[in-house]
Amino acid sequence: MKPMGPIPPHFAGREALTIAGQDAEHWIAKAGNTPLFVYDISEVRTRLARLRAAMPERLDIHYAIKANPHPEMLAAIAPLVDGLDVASGGELTKALAVKEAGVVSFAGPGKRDDEIEAAIRAGATLNLESEGEARRALAIADRLAVRARLAVRVNPDFDLKGSGMKMGGRPSPFGIDAARVPALVRELIAGGADWRGFHIYAGSQALSAAAIIETQAATVALARRLADEAGAVPPLVNLGGGFGIPYFAGDEPVDVEAVGAALGETLAREGDPGTAYAIELGRWIVGECGVYLTRVVDVKESQGERFVVVDGGLHHQLAASGNFGTVVRRNYPIAVAGRMTGEGREVSVVGSLCTPLDRLGDKVGLPGPAVGDVIAIFLAGAYGFTASPGLFLGHPEARELVVGT
Numbered sequence: 170m171k172p173m174g175p176i177p178p179h180f181a182g183r184e185a186l187t188i189a190g191q192d193a194e195h196w197i198a199k200a201g202n203t204p205l206f207v208y209d210i211s212e213v214r215t216r217l218a219r220l221r222a223a224m225p226e227r228l229d230i231h232y233a234i235k236a237n238p239h240p241e242m243l244a245a246i247a248p249l250v251d252g253l254d255v256a257s258g259g260e261l262t263k264a265l266a267v268k269e270a271g272v273v274s275f276a277g278p279g280k281r282d283d284e285i286e287a288a289i290r291a292g293a294t295l296n297l298e299s300e301g302e303a304r305r306a307l308a309i310a311d312r313l314a315v316r317a318r319l320a321v322r323v324n325p326d327f328d329l330k331g332s333g334m335k336m337g338g339r340p341s342p343f344g345i346d347a348a349r350v351p352a353l354v355r356e357l358i359a360g361g362a363d364w365r366g367f368h369i370y371a372g373s374q375a376l377s378a379a380a381i382i383e384t385q386a387a388t389v390a391l392a393r394r395l396a397d398e399a400g401a402v403p404p405l406v407n408l409g410g411g412f413g414i415p416y417f418a419g420d421e422p423v424d425v426e427a428v429g430a431a432l433g434e435t436l437a438r439e440g441d442p443g444t445a446y447a448i449e450l451g452r453w454i455v456g457e458c459g460v461y462l463t464r465v466v467d468v469k470e471s472q473g474e475r476f477v478v479v480d481g482g483l484h485h486q487l488a489a490s491g492n493f494g495t496v497v498r499r500n501y502p503i504a505v506a507g508r509m510t511g512e513g514r515e516v517s518v519v520g521s522l523c524t525p526l527d528r529l530g531d532k533v534g535l536p537g538p539a540v541g542d543v544i545a546i547f548l549a550g551a552y553g554f555t556a557s558p559g560l561f562l563g564h565p566e567a568r569e570l571v572v573g574t
């Protein structure tokens with residue numbers, strides 16, 4: 170048997186899965202069928218309250234909606250955070266439906282002119298990814314005769330150590346190499362922009378508090394240095410995110426209290442009093458609140474291996490199949506929803522797609538899954554439904570339910 174990751178504490182330790190006080194069949198009946206994502210918003214609230222308490226008071230907390238842009242999730246999260254980060258014109262529209270434009274920022278390479286125009290018209294901040302994009306934004310603002318809110322995304326000269334996805338310290342399509350940033354800031358200010366500061370995002374899915382602390386300190390110092398060189402005080406420095414969640418056996422949760430305490434010291438020591446600081450998290454806020462429920466349609470044996478075939482698959486929850494940003498495939502936490510405890514027998518849980526990639530649990534120990542049982546795959550709240558190739562092979566779309574409201 171191969172190990173699987175830890176079931177999040179609020180779902181663990183029960184005989185049968187309950188989500189917001191109800192069992193899986195209750196939510197499936199409510200949604201109409203499987204496959205189904207259920208998001209428990211009360212868990213998100215609990216986490217955000219913990220994060221607030223852990224972080225320095227002067228730190229703003231933004232939600233990166235790419236992690237889960239479900240409209241009901243956004244409506245519930247928006248009042249609890251200080252800003253929203255978006256990555257496309259589509260996400261911009263969703264964010265503006267729930268939050269005022271002044272605290273919405275738009276990062277991402279390849280922004281089209283119509284997306285830049287929409288952000289400028291709305292009064293959202295564009296996190297500029299290149300000098301070319303900066304010039305397009307200035308020209309569009311000129312044409313519209315408005316002052317664009319423009320921040321510079323910096324490609325830092327370091328990465329977030331231990332992160333699952335590094336986004337700094339190397340040639341990158343994201344942001345502008347640190348050495349060229351001061352000149353661009355001067356150009357933006359001279360061009361009449363409302364320069365909003367820096368956005369510095371070094372990586373994603375880091376579990377080590379020590380690594381996050383080190384990266385945040387380096388980020389604060391880098392922003393200070395770039396501001397000095399540019400000769401301007403940034404109104405906002407967005408320190409990025411990258412707080413991970415434990416997906417796999419042996420993973421430990423981030424010690425957010427330790428991160429918050431250290432960041433408080435860093436800001437007291439090195440933060441510019443005229444600057445607001447923010448972090449921008451997606452996964453940590455919503456990842457653990459979601460469960461993907463999928464029903465067993467077949468159980469079969471082949472050459473000594475027992476396959477449990479479910480009605481969902483990687484077209485809904487790509488990450489659990491190991492095909493979304495992981496180098497080595499490992500098992501997400503999985504359970505039989507109606508029998509979370511009991512003697513496990515080795516099975517492989519496979520989806521309904523006609524590809525060997527569609528393996529949701531590889532040789533995991535589950536208590537005798539049978540046709541009709543519901544399989545629960547945890548950690549489905551972030552980068553699930555919208556980060557999966559939902560159209561591939563024409564199977565039905567997954568349903569989504571937000572509960573715990």
Ligand SMILES: Cc1ncc(COP(=O)(O)O)c(C=O)c1O
Nearest residue numbers: 233276373374410411450451452
């Ligand atoms: C610019 C930016 N902000 C925020 C995030 C959210 O990261 P995470 O979900 O790891 O917190 C990402 C993730 O790729 C990102 O690229």
